[in-house]
Amino acid sequence: MTESAGHQQTTQQRVAASLRRRYAAEMRFRAYGVFAVAVGLLFVAFLFTSIISKGYTAFEQTYVAVDVVYSPELIDPAGSRLAETLQAADYQAVLRASLRAEFPQFEGRTSLRHLYGTVSNSAEQVLRDRVLANPALIGGHERVWLLAHGHIDMFVKGQIDRNLPESARPISDEEIAWVDALQTAHRVQIRFNKAFFTAGDSREPEQAGVAGALAGSALTLFMALLLSFPIGVAAAVYLEEFAPKNVWTDIIEVNINNLAAVPSIVFGLLGLAMFIQFFGLPRSVPLVGGLVLSLMTLPTIIITGRASLKAVPPSIREAAFGMGASPMQMVLHHVLPLALPGVLTGTIIGMARALGESAPLLMIGMVAFIVDVPHGLSDPSTVLPVQIYLWAQSPERAFVERTSGAIMVLLGFLLLMNAVAVILRNRFERRW
Amino acid sequence: MIVVILLLASIAFQWAKHRAISLVGGTRGIRNLHSLPAYYGMYVALWCALPALAVLGVWHLFGDRVVIGMVLAQMPLAFQNLPADQAGLLLNDLRNVVAGAIPMDTVRPEIVAAAHHWQQLNAQSAVAGGLLALSVAIIVGVLALRTVRSDLRARNRVEKMAEWALLASSGIAVLTTVGILASVLYEAIHFFHFVSPIDFLFGTTWSPQMAMRDDQVGSSGAFGAVPLFAGTLLIALIALVVSVPVGLFSAIFLAEYAVRSVRTVIKPLLEILAGIPTVVYGFFAALTVGPLLRDFGVSVGLTVASESALSAGLVMGVMIIPFISSIADDMITAVPQSLRDGAYALGATRSETIRNVVLPAALPGIVGGVLLAASRAIGETMIVVMAAGLSANLTANPFQAVTTVTVQIATLLVGDSEFDSPKTLAAFALGLVLFFATLVLNVIALKVVRKYREQYD
Numbered sequence: 059m060t061e062s063a064g065h066q067q068t069t070q071q072r073v074a075a076s077l078r079r080r081y082a083a084e085m086r087f088r089a090y091g092v093f094a095v096a097v098g099l100l101f102v103a104f105l106f107t108s109i110i111s112k113g114y115t116a117f118e119q120t121y122v123a124v125d126v127v128y129s130p131e132l133i134d135p136a137g138s139r140l141a142e143t144l145q146a147a148d149y150q151a152v153l154r155a156s157l158r159a160e161f162p163q164f165e166g167r168t169s170l171r172h173l174y175g176t177v178s179n180s181a182e183q184v185l186r187d188r189v190l191a192n193p194a195l196i197g198g199h200e201r202v203w204l205l206a207h208g209h210i211d212m213f214v215k216g217q218i219d220r221n222l223p224e225s226a227r228p229i230s231d232e233e234i235a236w237v238d239a240l241q242t243a244h245r246v247q248i249r250f251n252k253a254f255f256t257a258g259d260s261r262e263p264e265q266a267g268v269a270g271a272l273a274g275s276a277l278t279l280f281m282a283l284l285l286s287f288p289i290g291v292a293a294a295v296y297l298e299e300f301a302p303k304n305v306w307t308d309i310i311e312v313n314i315n316n317l318a319a320v321p322s323i324v325f326g327l328l329g330l331a332m333f334i335q336f337f338g339l340p341r342s343v344p345l346v347g348g349l350v351l352s353l354m355t356l357p358t359i360i361i362t363g364r365a366s367l368k369a370v371p372p373s374i375r376e377a378a379f380g381m382g383a384s385p386m387q388m389v390l391h392h393v394l395p396l397a398l399p400g401v402l403t404g405t406i407i408g409m410a411r412a413l414g415e416s417a418p419l420l421m422i423g424m425v426a427f428i429v430d431v432p433h434g435l436s437d438p439s440t441v442l443p444v445q446i447y448l449w450a451q452s453p454e455r456a457f458v459e460r461t462s463g464a465i466m467v468l469l470g471f472l473l474l475m476n477a478v479a480v481i482l483r484n485r486f487e488r489r490w
Numbered sequence: 491m492i493v494v495i496l497l498l499a500s501i502a503f504q505w506a507k508h509r510a511i512s513l514v515g516g517t518r519g520i521r522n523l524h525s526l527p528a529y530y531g532m533y534v535a536l537w538c539a540l541p542a543l544a545v546l547g548v549w550h551l552f553g554d555r556v557v558i559g560m561v562l563a564q565m566p567l568a569f570q571n572l573p574a575d576q577a578g579l580l581l582n583d584l585r586n587v588v589a590g591a592i593p594m595d596t597v598r599p600e601i602v603a604a605a606h607h608w609q610q611l612n613a614q615s616a617v618a619g620g621l622l623a624l625s626v627a628i629i630v631g632v633l634a635l636r637t638v639r640s641d642l643r644a645r646n647r648v649e650k651m652a653e654w655a656l657l658a659s660s661g662i663a664v665l666t667t668v669g670i671l672a673s674v675l676y677e678a679i680h681f682f683h684f685v686s687p688i689d690f691l692f693g694t695t696w697s698p699q700m701a702m703r704d705d706q707v708g709s710s711g712a713f714g715a716v717p718l719f720a721g722t723l724l725i726a727l728i729a730l731v732v733s734v735p736v737g738l739f740s741a742i743f744l745a746e747y748a749v750r751s752v753r754t755v756i757k758p759l760l761e762i763l764a765g766i767p768t769v770v771y772g773f774f775a776a777l778t779v780g781p782l783l784r785d786f787g788v789s790v791g792l793t794v795a796s797e798s799a800l801s802a803g804l805v806m807g808v809m810i811i812p813f814i815s816s817i818a819d820d821m822i823t824a825v826p827q828s829l830r831d832g833a834y835a836l837g838a839t840r841s842e843t844i845r846n847v848v849l850p851a852a853l854p855g856i857v858g859g860v861l862l863a864a865s866r867a868i869g870e871t872m873i874v875v876m877a878a879g880l881s882a883n884l885t886a887n888p889f890q891a892v893t894t895v896t897v898q899i900a901t902l903l904v905g906d907s908e909f910d911s912p913k914t915l916a917a918f919a920l921g922l923v924l925f926f927a928t929l930v931l932n933v934i935a936l937k938v939v940r941k942y943r944e945q946y947d
């Protein structure tokens with residue numbers, strides 16, 4: 059009796075003695091959890107601040123005011139004022155003459171090259187358009203706001219350090235002096251970068267925009283949606299409502315689950331070997347891109363579609379049968395409409411994933427440098443994520459900003475699609 | 491043409507509907523019909539459209555080849571007996587001339603003649619195909635229309651067709667897998683004619699540049715893929731080392747400790763990481779993490795390549811965190827509360843319960859999730875393409891640049907590639923290895939996860 063009481067005493071003592079250690083372990087364990095979550099959130103914050111801080115300047119662009127002298131000798135020496143003559147005139151020479159006249163301190167070949175290089179080469183086109191619209195300008199002069207070259211733009215935005223030695227930065231001391239002089243004369247402006255959303259790709263960073271890539275993405279997604287939505291819904295309906303339980307449907311099921319986990323680049327190989335090599339479809343077109351992406355998103359749509367069909371209670375089906383509906387009528391008139399919000403949510407999420415996908419599209423040649431905005435399913439084009447990849451490979455400093463800007467546009471669209479999916483789910487999905 | 495057929499089908503729909511109604515003497519007699527009138531319409535419309543569309547499709551698929559054959563047969567004999575590669579070039583020229591990409595006056599007269607012939611045949615073929623499809627539509631449509639009677643089981647027939655369509659849709663998934671296998675396997679076997687599978691799987695030098703001329707230096711064309719496998723595994727391992735502890739512990743925290751309000755805020759925030767496109771991670775790895783690691787390496791006296799395995803692996807790990815945490819979360823919440831209650835009743839603290847009861851119970855599922863994550867890390871492309879580099883080093887040093895299977899596939903196939911050089915075909919062999927590796931991982935993982943889920947249901 060005493061012995062057992064003594065034993066109990068020691069157990070209690072032992073427990074009491076170990077409590078401190080055990081509670082400390084508890085606290086430590088909890089701290090690991092908090093730490094892990096904090097690390098995850100830190101990564102999210104780091105990623106976003108890094109991209110936004112690099113990219114927000116892409117939405118602004120530097121313009122400089124240049125006094126352009128439209129000298130008749132250079133544009134239209136014969137004085138005919140014919141549209142063809144005005145069209146074919148050398149506006150680069152006009153611009154260069156104007157720059158030389160205004161900044162006589164630039165002398166010698168290298169200096170002059172620096173001077174000419176300060177204005178983007180799109181300026182010619184601007185001047186041509188102005189003269190064509192109003193030939194009366196010839197002989198006069200006016201102050202025109204022209205797009206600055208990418209290096210100047212970077213400098214004005216403070217992304218090139220003026221204290222670096224001249225050889226370590228892309229713009230020369232002369233150019234810095236030029237910009238400073240213009241700035242004191244209020245002839246440098248930072249404006250909203252409309253061209254970023256209206257222009258296609260370009261070799262010159264200051265003229266490059268995402269419009270071409272956006273149009274390509276839209277066409278590709280349209281194609282993918284056109285195929286994968288009906289096929290995905292049909293497959294989900296079949297597997298959930300009609301399929302008999304046998305080996306074949308088992309195979310189909312396992313297959314779909316595996317397809318969902320096949321690396322995306324393998325779908326690219328399929329697209330290259332099957333659609334381009336075997337069927338002879340052209341490269342770099344949204345048609346093939348959409349085909350590949352639809353095969354890729356199909357498993358997602360089927361899996362989410364089945365889940366939302368499964369969520370419709372059996373009583374609905376029994377009621378429909380009770381009213382004399384055939385199985386097909388039961389599905390089409392009752393079950394599918396009730397499951398539709400869930401199916402649409404799954405489709406939007408699948409499309410969002412397809413929008414961000416780039417690896418399979420590299421395989422089928424959607425990495426070409428394409429300036430024109432595509433207008434049809436068979437126009438060569440690229441898509442937004444691939445455009446990001448292409449710009450990220452460019453060595454020019456100004457493209458870093460463009461890349462981050464394009465990433466922000468892409469993330470914006472993804473956010474929009476996911477928000478729509480969430481709203482759809484909350485608004486229309488029924489809990490039974 | 492498709493529009494015309496669809497128009498025809500809709501006319502057939504109306505016609506059959508009215509015929510069905512008039513058969514039983516107007517709308518009042520509808521109850522004497524077996525099915526609703528619209529089903530009769532649908533029945534005839536389907537018969538009208540489907541065979542015609544099928545004919546059109548077949549014509550489109552094979553018409554071109556027949557036309558090419560006929561054009562070649564008409565050409566002078568000298569052109570017909572060319573070796574295969576020159577014939578291909580000739581055909582390409584012809585195609586370009588026909589498409590208008592090459593002006594007519596820059597090519598030889600024989601080709602111009604052939605191009606004209608081709609254009610003529612093309613026009614004829616289009617007209618003939620269209621007429622054939624149209625007549626099929628009309629004939630089959632009329633035949634179907636004649637079968638419309640009051641006791642025709644139109645609804646059942648239409649529904650049977652719809653069911654077949656549904657079955658065909660779900661068959662697309664199987665076809666996709668077959669397509670992947672066929673295309674990858676076919677080209678890979680082609681590749682193994684050039685390079686033996688043993689050399690490919692166990693060789694330790696990878697330099698896929700083939701010598702164009704015999705005297706070219708430094709282009710040996712070695713296809714030993716071991717450095718690629720090693721690089722892939724190294725990066726995947728780094729990714730898992732980052733993501734498994736972080737993902738697992740955040741899942742434990744969210745599932746067991748966090749109060750509801752914290753959970754509803756933090757969980758979606760972490761899942762943002764899963765929704766970010768991989769190209770964004772690639773950019774982040776190449777332009778932010780890579781230079782950061784290199785500078786850090788300089789400051790502690792290590793040489794870190796700016797395209798190191800470490801930066802790619804780290805960022806890939808970040809990408810996988812939400813994947814692991816959401817699977818682990820599911821598995822932990824699937825452990826029945828009664829097990830926890832039992833442990834608490836024995837006096838265990840929370841962490842002891844988690845470590846000794848909940849985690850062992852959830853372990854198979856978590857392992858399955860980690861395997862899925864590993865397969866994703868192996869198949870990930872954009873991050874490694876942008877951040878890991880191209881040099882095929884056989885090294886276990888994470889500070890060096892390595893290359894992976896996916897990087898090589900992407901770089902070998904980007905740009906215009908011809909399907910007869912081992913360089914291009916090597917990509918398909920690599921794709922085959924990748925497909926099977928991820929397939930095996932996925933099958934095991936899915937099996938483990940599913941088996942575990944059933945345990946507590």
